[in-house]
Amino acid sequence: MEILEKVDDKEINETLHVLADVVVALHSSGAHYARIVRNVERMAKGLGFEVELVLTFNGIVLTIYKDKNEGSYTLARSIKIKGINFETVSGISILSWDVLENKISTRRIGKILNRIKRKVVYQKWELYLLLPLASVSLCRLFEGDWLQCIIAFISTLLGISFLKFLRAKSYNSFFSYFLVTVLSVSSIHLLGAIFNLNHIQALAVSVLYLVPGVILINSFIDYLEGYIEAGSSKFIYGLFIIFAIASGFFFSNFIYNLGIFNHVLYDFSETQQSLVFHEESSHALLFATKFLFGGLTSLGFAVLFNTPKRALWVVFLLGGIGFLIKYVLNVEMNFSQLFAVFCASCFVGVSGMYFAHRTHTPPVVFTIPAVINMIPGLLSYQFMMGIINWIMQPNGKVQNVDEVIKILNTGISAIFIVFALAFGVAFAVIVFKSHSVKGNDLNKLIELYFSKNAEKKSSQ
Structure with missing residues (x-):
């Protein structure tokens, strides 16, 4: 279902529809809101428009204008399909830069977008x-x-x-x-x-x-x-x-x-x-095993999420190193699992900024599959089984208080570990959100970020 204001301007009509198609494709492929907004604003700017977007879980309201005083034009569209397709997310990101830099037409954008959506990875x-x-x-x-x-x-x-x-x-x-x-x-x-x-x-x-x-x-x-x-x-x-x-x-x-x-x-x-x-006879063999299986786990989930093939080596590398960091901190150095997961996911998130431009891929496309191997599976299983056993207690039998506390502690630990995982991945995105990774190395972004903060402090 879509509602379109009646306008005679063919350029307005085509621009509205192609930008709406981009938003729907990104939304239904697992992109987060900020990435959708950035991509659409970039494309609208390349087409000579300003854009405002309201996004709900099942639909969008898109408004474009060249000058608010001359009027704006709005399109609403529903979204039904939900899934994960990082190839689509990556392809549209590349397309948005092409539109901004080369000012390509809406008709060509539509053709490229259709090829991106139809691509079988x-x-x-x-x-x-x-x-x-x-x-x-x-x-x-x-x-x-x-x-x-x-x-x-x-x-x-x-x-x-x-x-x-x-x-x-x-x-x-x-x-x-x-x-x-x-x-x-x-x-x-x-x-x-x-x-x-x-x-x-x-x-x-x-x-x-x-x-x-x-x-x-x-x-x-x-x-x-x-x-x-x-x-x-x-x-x-x-x-x-x-x-x-x-x-x-x-x-x-x-x-x-x-x-x-x-x-x-x-x-x-x-x-x-x-x-x-x-137990492996040497630390080197043990670490190599953890790295290998950590990387293979991330690789399998990358395929499930349709991660671009050009980024698979990064997924394997970051997945293996990330899990190895978590293992060393948690098992070898006896830090809490929460702290170990946070540090490992931060490493993956920051490293993703470095590899993003080298693979011409948005960081989250390979950082998310890379941290999947750190999901607290055993804790989640123990919590779920504890709840099931609690529910299935025979009538009249009272659950031991210590057991209840243990079950709840396991569940809370699993939830906080997931939060640490998510924050670690999002860390670099949030810290460097005002800068594109396109054409930049990580060290340049860090230098730019800290020099900007230093200027703010000196001016205060």
Whole structure:
């Protein structure tokens, strides 16, 4: 649905529509509000207009004018499709600079935009291979053995295939997340039961590919940029997705506790005991392992988010180094997990500014996939299982106070770690928000930022 004021000016009409198409494409591809505003303002300026934008979760109101005294023109449009496509976000960012610098026509902008939206970044087999491998890497980072890694691979493959099917059939998003969670978690319970396997680590990673990490991080960036309404709508949407996932987890565990999966077909418990990983003999090997699996995890999620292929090496590098920093601070140096995650995500966020112009890609396109491996999966799993066990207590049995405190402490810790993760990624964006990374190295941005602050202090 769209409402357009009747105007005779063909230039106004074409400009309104092409800018609205840009906003819708960015919004439906997972860009945060500030990035949408910057891109649209840049393009409008290149076309000789000023622009004002009101963005809601399900629609936009776009106004353009050359001189307010001569009148303005407004277009409203609804937005239905929601997803993550960083190739589209990156392509439109490049296009916006092209419009500003080369003053290309609206007709050409429309053609380029259509090519960007139609571009297929990864084939299905690449997603169905790399995302399950990301779950395997996460399972290994959570100290799972190879048998747990195998069932995590199978669970993720089944889940992402089912999710793609439900989206193709246009099922309700929240119901789709519920069904996919039931399938993923139930498949692990089933495989764990029939082969008599310990599968706690596999369960901890079973639904992490469904967690709305991009949405929550974008909502946090919107809050920090002052776009409270936009941030709130994303945050609430993300909470509903988490609720759908938690409901699916609860339902799967409820079925499992009924004893349906208790029949052992083949007993691999002794084999599993022999496959337990031993601590690496040297720090160098240990760190190399953490780096490798951290990078592979980020790489798999980058494919899920349609990250441009030219940026994949940066995602792998930042994902591996970021997780290694978190591991060293938390495990080797005994800092809290919250502090370790914050420092590691800050490193990723600031490094993203350096690599942005080298890959011709907005920083968040590869910084968000790079920090996904630091999501507190085990804490979230322990919190969820604690709540489920609490809810399923037999009638008349009172939950131990210490257990309740432990459950709540786990949940609060997981929430604050996610906040630290989001703030670390957003840190560089907020600090350097008045400067584009286009054509600039990180050291120049830092020098510019601090010299600007020094001038302010001297003038006071």
